[in-house]
Amino acid sequence: MQPTPAVRCRGLAKTYGRGDTATPALRALDLDVRAGELTLLVGPSGCGKSTLLSIIAGLLTPDGGSCEVLGQSLSGRPEVERAAFRRDHVGFVFQGFNLLPSLTAAQNVAVALMLQGVHERVAVARARVVLGQVGLADRGDAYPMTLSGGQQQRVAIARALVHSPALVVCDEPTSALDHATGQSVMRQLREVARDASRALLVVTHDPRIHDYADRIVEMDDGHVIDDRAGPARDST
Numbered sequence: 001m002q003p004t005p006a007v008r009c010r011g012l013a014k015t016y017g018r019g020d021t022a023t024p025a026l027r028a029l030d031l032d033v034r035a036g037e038l039t040l041l042v043g044p045s046g047c048g049k050s051t052l053l054s055i056i057a058g059l060l061t062p063d064g065g066s067c068e069v070l071g072q073s074l075s076g077r078p079e080v081e082r083a084a085f086r087r088d089h090v091g092f093v094f095q096g097f098n099l100l101p102s103l104t105a106a107q108n109v110a111v112a113l114m115l116q117g118v119h120e121r122v123a124v125a126r127a128r129v130v131l132g133q134v135g136l137a138d139r140g141d142a143y144p145m146t147l148s149g150g151q152q153q154r155v156a157i158a159r160a161l162v163h164s165p166a167l168v169v170c171d172e173p174t175s176a177l178d179h180a181t182g183q184s185v186m187r188q189l190r191e192v193a194r195d196a197s198r199a200l201l202v203v204t205h206d207p208r209i210h211d212y213a214d215r216i217v218e219m220d221d222g223h224v225i226d227d228r229a230g231p232a233r234d235s236t
């Protein structure tokens with residue numbers, strides 16, 4: 001028997017706005033994301049990928065259907081509970097990185113741990129280790145404004161991984177990275193997904209990273225149109 005998936009969406013629906021300006025983003029979407037796998041989510045611009053990630057992370061409430069994450073349904077729960085759930089269980093790499101401009105790279109990463117009550121000194125030390133893993137060992141004291149787009153993106157990835165969340169969702173994590181850096185970040189993300197208790201869901205337009213996928217889920221027009229095994233499925 002299959003274990004309960006890390007993410008289970010059924011009949012998920014979301015429309016932005018209403019009346020003449022209503023824009024349906026998700027229509028009766030079904031999706032399972034399993035722990036121990038790196039699942040790539042692909043599909044044309046505007047098909048609803050970022051909307052889906054926001055609902056899974058509890059940042060956005062669906063209009064209909066259900067979304068269970070790690071066995072819990074977040075919709076309808078107060079924001080303070082959803083925020084606590086994200087803090088403890090979810091790492092999120094946003095399409096626009098969303099780094100805090102007044103904090104250094106190391107502080108941006110450390111925040112994810114400090115929110116869990118880890119002392120600043122310990123959190124910053126741990127943040128520097130994870131920054132080193134994404135090739136930014138020497139940029140911990142730099143402010144986001146002084147980093148390149150690709151470096152900012154790697155800070156965002158370090159921030160999503162630093163507290164070892166059970167679910168990591170990434171919105172185009174290699175969009176600003178050159179080929180070699182993108183491959184190295186994907187190798188690291190796949191390593192994370194090799195841990196049987198952790199699930200990774202990665203939105204991408206980048207065909208160069210398909211090799212890292214255990215599964216490839218294809219969306220169009222607000223729902224899943226294909227769900228297949230990826231090239232990395234049985235490799236080590």
Ligand SMILES: Nc1ncnc2c1ncn2[C@@H]1O[C@H](COP(=O)(O)OP(=O)(O)OP(=O)(O)O)[C@@H](O)[C@H]1O
Pocket residue numbers: 016017023024025043044045046047048049050051052095
């Ligand atoms: N805040 C918003 N208000 C109104 N419409 C929105 C909003 N966010 C997204 N949409 C619309 O919802 C649909 C899905 O958008 P979404 O951002 O989820 O797509 P996407 O698949 O992530 O696209 P991309 O690949 O370009 O990032 C699009 O038609 C978009 O215009």
Ligand SMILES: [Mg+2]
Pocket residue numbers: 049050051095171
């Ligand atoms: Mg998007």
